[in-house]
Amino acid sequence: MWPNGFLNITSRGRRSESQVYLTFDDGPDPRFTPSLLDILAQHQIKASFFVLADACAAYPELVRQTAEAGHDIGIHSYSHAHPWRLRQAEAREELHRCYHTLANITGNPPSLFRPAYGRIRPATLQEARALQLHTVLWNRSVIDWGAWGTLAGVSRRLAALKPGDIVLMHDARPDTNRPETTLTALQSFLNTDKAASLEFSGLSHLTKKRFRN
Known part of the structure; x- marks a missing residue:
C-alpha cells in the first residue's frame, strides 16, 4: 500500500x-562540478x-560552494544503490544518512529528494x-x-526544452565518465536564442508553490 501523501511527487x-x-544528479565530482558551476x-x-552523500x-x-552560489541541493541517496534491491530498512537508511550528511555540511536541512534511478517505493x-x-522526478532527460x-x-x-520541463542531467556518473559531453552541450545551448527565451529556476521555486505539508 502506498503511504498517505504519496501524490506529493x-x-x-x-x-x-x-x-x-535544470537538475544534475550523482555529484559532486571535483572533475566536473566546478566547471558546471562556472557555466551556470x-x-x-x-x-x-x-x-550522493558519500x-x-x-x-x-x-557542496558548500554549490549552496553558496544559490543552487538547490537535494538528496539522491547515500551510495546510489538501487532502491528496489535493498531491504526496506536499508532503503530508508540511504535517504536518512544523506539527509543528515547534507544538513551537517551546509548547516541547513535539505528539502528535495530524488530517489536513485528514479525508482520509488513506499518505504522511501x-x-x-x-x-x-518533496519528492521530485523529471519529465525530460537529455540522456x-x-x-x-x-x-x-x-x-x-x-x-527541444519547453517551459515547465524538469530536465535530468548529470555532473557525475557512478558508471561512466560522460559529464564533459553534458557540459559542452549545455554551454553551447545556453548561448542560443532558444535558451534566451526561457527562464531557468531551481526546483524550490516550484515546490514552494506546489507542495503544502
Whole structure:
C-alpha cells in the first residue's frame, strides 16, 4: 500500500509559466562540478543538484560552494544503490544518512529528494515525508549516458526544452565518465536564442508553490 501523501511527487512544472528546471544528479565530482558551476554563474542560472552523500562527505567544500552560489541541493541517496534491491530498512537508511550528511555540511536541512534511478517505493516515500522532503522526478532527460549520450544527441534534446520541463542531467556518473559531453552541450545551448527565451529556476521555486505539508 502506498503511504498517505504519496501524490506529493512532481515530475513537471507548469506549461503556462516560463520556467525550465535544470537538475544534475550523482555529484559532486571535483572533475566536473566546478566547471558546471562556472557555466551556470556565467549565465546567471540557478539549478538543482541531487547529490550522493558519500561524494559529499569526500568533497564538502564543493557542496558548500554549490549552496553558496544559490543552487538547490537535494538528496539522491547515500551510495546510489538501487532502491528496489535493498531491504526496506536499508532503503530508508540511504535517504536518512544523506539527509543528515547534507544538513551537517551546509548547516541547513535539505528539502528535495530524488530517489536513485528514479525508482520509488513506499518505504522511501514514507521516510521522505517524515523528513518533510518533496519528492521530485523529471519529465525530460537529455540522456547523457550510454550509447545515446553523444554530443549531437544531448544537444538535440536540450534544443527541444519547453517551459515547465524538469530536465535530468548529470555532473557525475557512478558508471561512466560522460559529464564533459553534458557540459559542452549545455554551454553551447545556453548561448542560443532558444535558451534566451526561457527562464531557468531551481526546483524550490516550484515546490514552494506546489507542495503544502
